[in-house]
């Protein structure tokens with residue numbers, strides 16, 4: 001066995017607390033024998049992460065797409081501090097409190113159509129599990145039997161729990177490794193154009209009797225490799241679901257809150273899903289919170305004199321007041337500060353500054369939507385080398401699959417974004433020589 005912890009090439013002398021406890025934290029998506037570059041962070045402010053040795057990194061990832069308003073935004077911090085002093089938590093089973101109820105009402109006001117009924121949880125995966133559970137019970141409550149399968153798309157990602165793994169892309173969801181453990185659902189290609197619509201329509205027609213819902217990420221399949229599709233695709237899927245009486249779950253956990261240029265990606269296609277999930281930027285990267293919001297007709301299928309028709313779900317921390325206070329404050333910022341204009345400026349700048357990457361050997365595609373910039377390559381070759389070079393350049397960029405991408409905080413200034421794109425192009429040029 002190799003020595004543990006391994007020497008960290010970008011942080012050769014970690015602080016004592018990290019040396020002593022390296023193996024005690026089982027890190028996400030990491031082969032722990034070689035876990036190479038875990039950086040001790042001590043402070044975040046705006047778009048910057050400060051390391052224990054004083055180095056600063058410009059965050060090109062927004063901490064997994066959460067920190068839309070930059071870190072430590074004073075408005076969010078004040079709201080959470082105030083809530084912390086008054087009431088950090090109370091169970092929602094039996095009690096109501098203003099942060100959760102106000103937040104649910106505000107979401108109803110800004111979400112498309114009659115998406116008016118919100119269930120709170122603490123992680124994106126769980127919010128998708130809840131959406132799936134609602135969809136299955138929606139049919140059971142109406143006496144329809146056997147409708148417990150889901151249709152999902154190649155390239156999709158909806159979480160890491162056992163239930164959501166089953167609706168992820170088979171490679172991403174590791175369907176082979178977990179064969180026989182996770183249920184098998186119906187996987188198909190995301191429809192594009194008239195031909196795509198015909199094929200998808202036929203697919204749904206064949207399977208509708210066994211399907212509870214179609215699950216999809218709108219406009220961008222994020223963790224599956226930042227794959228884009230046009231708004232028309234959402235309209236096609238909505239139309240086919242209507243035609244064959246199947247529910248549509250739209251997972252806006254990544255795309256929600258300005259990332260694609262509009263507050264929600266659904267706005268660009270002018271469609272209303274039956275159930276929508278949100279998380280990531282919901283609290284601006286401050287607290288763990290996720291929501292599952294249903295339309296009126298879905299909610300009403302659970303209203304009955306029969307207690308057995310209620311939604312039997314209740315995470316311990318559901319509607320946590322601190323998290324809801326953070327989310328309310330984050331929503332204020334979309335009203336008070338020009339986030340969507342900032343997203344549009346980021347889009348224009350990314351389009352300009354990433355374009356030269358197209359000429360680099362090994363680059364397959366350069367694409368930008370809202371505050372998402374993607375360089376797709378034939379093969380990343382050495383991901384660890386790339387990560388190290390970005391850290392040396394003073395930026396935090398985390399390539400995966402076959403892409404180098406950036407999703408900066410929406411508040412990033414032009415000069416900081418240029419530093420980020422310059423670093424990406426410089427490292428990419430070196431990478432092409434490898």
Ligand SMILES: *Cc1c(COP(=O)(O)O)cnc(C)c1O
Nearest residue numbers: 123124125157158159222253254
């Ligand atoms: C991140 C993500 C999830 C899972 O959210 P977690 O909070 O990591 O459980 C689900 N769906 C999409 C589209 C995501 O981007």
